[in-house]
Amino acid sequence: MAKRMMRLFTELSSRKWIAAMTGRFSHSSLSRHIIPMFAKAYHIPLHEAEKELSEYRTLNEFFTRRLKPGMRPIHSEPDMMISPVDSLITAMGPIDAGTILNVKGQNYTIAELLNHSPYMDKYKHGFFFVLYLSPTDYHRIHTPVAGRKLESEHIKGKVYPVNDFGMTHMKSVLSRNERLITYISHELGEVAVVKVGAMNVSSIKYVDEAAGEWNRGDDLAYFEFGSTVVLLTQTRTFEPLPQLAPGVSVKMGQPLGRFHRPTKASTKEPGVQ
Structure with a gap:
């Protein structure tokens, strides 16, 4: 009841x-x-x-405050993907044939999360992180890779809470809430940075809407209240650090894992010879 x-x-x-x-x-x-x-x-x-x-x-x-210089050093290895935010990892893992499995007991399809974008097939067997920002956290979002913008999409939606209750007891919050998605091409593939709005978030804003290219750690966007970032990597281009798991807190600039160049064999769908 x-x-x-x-x-x-x-x-x-x-x-x-x-x-x-x-x-x-x-x-x-x-x-x-x-x-x-x-x-x-x-x-x-x-x-x-x-x-x-x-x-x-x-x-x-x-x-939406900025931090003093040097408060979030950027990991130096260029083939590492860095965390775009200060956050708690609430879910992470390989994407299974276009489905993100077991995010607080629920599954999400890439098609719904990305609003059936023409880019969605590139992530069907990639890797995902769900990164929750509490009100305590620094709320600016930075670029996880150095690269150029392929596309940006704003999807209107609800503003359900993305806290533990909302994610557990409300249906498909990540794909029903308002979202601002940035697709970024980098030297070893592509990433999608999905910024998910939440209760009491009046907007998600780009720092510079005209920007088309970034270095790792550049200022990308910000939430006006606590929310979540879903980070997706292209199929078979990424290996996470073994010490990361749901429940681990990360700071912006810390490494999440390493990119590698996909081979022709690794880009095929399972079962295709």
């Missing part, structure tokens, strides 16, 4: 107009008064922030 009531409440509260109201308040000058309480409640490491707490004019400005 309690779970049914929570699902009903989540359905009712996961409306874009509620997110818009929250967004308007977080952009208002009135919201600056709750910044100290917000920072204390979520144990935000203020020594990392680019500015002093009193310099932020709105809650949104504080939430």
Whole structure:
């Protein structure tokens, strides 16, 4: 009964107009008064922030804060994919014939997640990470590879919560919520950076919509409240680090695994001779 009531409440509260109201308040000058309480409640490491707490004019400005130079060093090996965000790994693994398996007990298809994009077949046997950003985390999203933009797609949708309750008890949150997807080509393949909106997220924004090329770790986008990034790698081009697993926290710039150049044999579908 309690779970049914929570699902009903989540359905009712996961409306874009509620997110818009929250967004308007977080952009208002009135919201600056709750910044100290917000920072204390979520144990935000203020020594990392680019500015002093009193310099932020709105809650949104504080939430989307930049960090001081050097706070997130970028791993030096160029064939490594780095984490694009500070986050908790909530799921990871190989993509099984276009299906992401067992994300909080649910399966997701690449077709639904990528809105049936013409790029989706490139990821059918790739690798995925689901990276959850809590309100405590630094909320800017950086590029996991050096490369050029192939395409960007904004998919309208719901704003269900992406916390443990939402991901476990709401159906297909990652493919029903609003998403901003960036497809990036790099020297050893392609990646898709899927930025998933969530409850109280009024928008997901690019830092520079005109940008078409990035170095690893460049500023790509930001959430205006906590959310999730789903990171996909092209079929058989990537090997994750063995010490990574669901429940492990990572910082932006830390390595997630190594790319390798696909051979002709490895790009064939299973069973094809």
